[in-house]
Amino acid sequence: xxxxxxxxxxxxxxxxxxxxxxxxxxxxxxxxxxxxxxxxxxxxxxxxxxxxxxxxxxxxxxxxxxxxxxxxxxxxxxxxxxxxxxxxxxxxxxxxxxxxxxxxxxxxxxxxxxxxxxxxxxxxxxxxxxxxxxxxxxxxxxxxxxxxxxxxxxxxxxxxxxxxxxxxxxxxxxxxxxxxxxxxxxxxxxxxxxxxxxxxxxxxxxxxxxxxxxxxxxxxxxxxxxxxxxxxxxxxxxxxxxxxxxxxxxxxxxxxxxxxxxxxxxxxxxxxxxxxxxxxxxxxxxxxxxxxxxxxxxxxxxxxxxxxxxxxxxxxxxxxxxxxxxxxxxxxxxxxxxxxxxxxxxx
DNA sequence: AAATCGGGGAT
DNA sequence: ATCCCAGATTT
Numbered sequence: 120x121x122x123x124x125x126x127x128x129x130x131x132x133x134x135x136x137x138x139x140x141x142x143x144x145x146x147x148x149x150x151x152x153x154x155x156x157x158x159x160x161x162x163x164x165x166x167x168x169x170x171x172x173x174x175x176x177x178x179x180x181x182x183x184x185x186x187x188x189x190x191x192x193x194x195x196x197x198x199x200x201x202x203x204x205x206x207x208x209x210x211x212x213x214x215x216x217x218x219x220x221x222x223x224x225x226x227x228x229x230x231x232x233x234x235x236x237x238x239x240x241x242x243x244x245x246x247x248x249x250x251x252x253x254x255x256x257x258x259x260x261x262x263x264x265x266x267x268x269x270x271x272x273x274x275x276x277x278x279x280x281x282x283x284x285x286x287x288x289x290x291x292x293x294x295x296x297x298x299x300x301x302x303x304x305x306x307x308x309x310x311x312x313x314x315x316x317x318x319x320x321x322x323x324x325x326x327x328x329x330x331x332x333x334x335x336x337x338x339x340x341x342x343x344x345x346x347x348x349x350x351x352x353x354x355x356x357x358x359x360x361x362x363x364x365x366x367x368x369x370x371x372x373x374x375x376x377x378x379x380x381x382x383x384x385x386x387x388x389x390x391x392x393x394x395x396x397x398x399x400x401x402x403x404x405x406x407x408x409x410x411x412x413x414x415x416x417x418x419x420x421x422x423x424x425x426x427x428x429x430x431x432x433x434x435x436x437x438x439x440x441x442x443x444x445x446x447x448x449x450x451x452x453x454x455x456x457x458x459x460x461x462x463x464x465x466x
Numbered sequence: 467a468a469a470t471c472g473g474g475g476a477t
Numbered sequence: 478a479t480c481c482c483a484g485a486t487t488t
Contacts, residue, residue: 155483233485245476253483
């Protein structure tokens with residue numbers, strides 16, 4: 120057996136039972152693929168089930184509002200995925216008569232669908248001979264062939280795509296792609312891969328040369344930005360003051376609280392000075408504060424503090440509005456903000 | 467080519 | 478702490 124056949128045989132014996140593997144509906148496969156971008160199967164699975172149940176067809180999806188989608192996406196991160204999905208669902212309704220495409224060249228035109236996702240949908244739904252290259256495939260190929268070209272350089276991406284294309288089983292691309300990814304996720308893992316039971320270790324460069332820990336190669340380490348968020352939790356008579364965020368920063372178009380961001384960590388009194396100057400215009404009583412809550416994201420470290428007030432400011436800034444506390448369940452809030460408010464009001 | 471976009475789990 | 482996850486888009 121060749122490399123691909125070995126992995127398919129392994130897959131046949133070891134695959135997980137996942138709901139999106141039981142369909143060839145490109146819409147359902149699209150749902151799963153977008154949700155799983157940069158997301159572990161275990162984390163994405165409940166979201167997939169909620170989306171598939173709430174929006175059984177692309178027509179249902181296209182009829183949703185952005186608030187609906189973001190609310191259902193709440194907690195999953197990388198929210199532009201959800202916003203792009205709505206654009207794509209509406210494009211499918213208008214340009215494809217509601218019939219979700221399964222051809223690579225059509226899929227790649229849609230919002231939020233890149234090379235990987237187009238190949239995944241095309242192969243899984245229509246058995247098109249397009250090789251997927253995701254994080255798993257990068258790792259499997261780098262180790263097996265001993266490729267030290269960085270996986271996140273332009274040359275590296277081209278090289279790995281080329282190799283993946285060459286390896287693809289033209290007769291059963293869907294099975295091949297599933298096998299490559301499942302093998303990478305379950306056996307050829309980043310840490311402590313199960314080389315002892317690996318069906319292709321005899322031909323594996325990394326196994327033979329003890330290079331498991333050095334492959335694949337990745338360059339450019341991300342730099343983390345530190346930000347200091349002072350959130351104002353202002354409520355009275357069952358109403359809470361909410362802010363709708365803009366389109367650029369993190370959590371685009373989502374909801375949070377009136378925010379005073381500072382470039383460094385401030386003392387409470389320094390924040391209160393800003394609150395008096397910029398929010399109330401007069402003296403105001405601080406009812407409570409949360410202390411610093413550290414929230415770690417991939418590219419940012421957020422040092423969040425919540426300040427509680429029960430007096431209402433005279434003027435509202437852009438994006439601010441009052442809503443019933445009971446309506447908070449309908450708004451898409453960042454995980455960290457949602458958790459604090461939820462605990463604070465005990466709902 | 468580099469930066470940006472979340473949150474969570476494994477080590 | 479560090480790495481990475483069924484990556485894509487913008488700068």
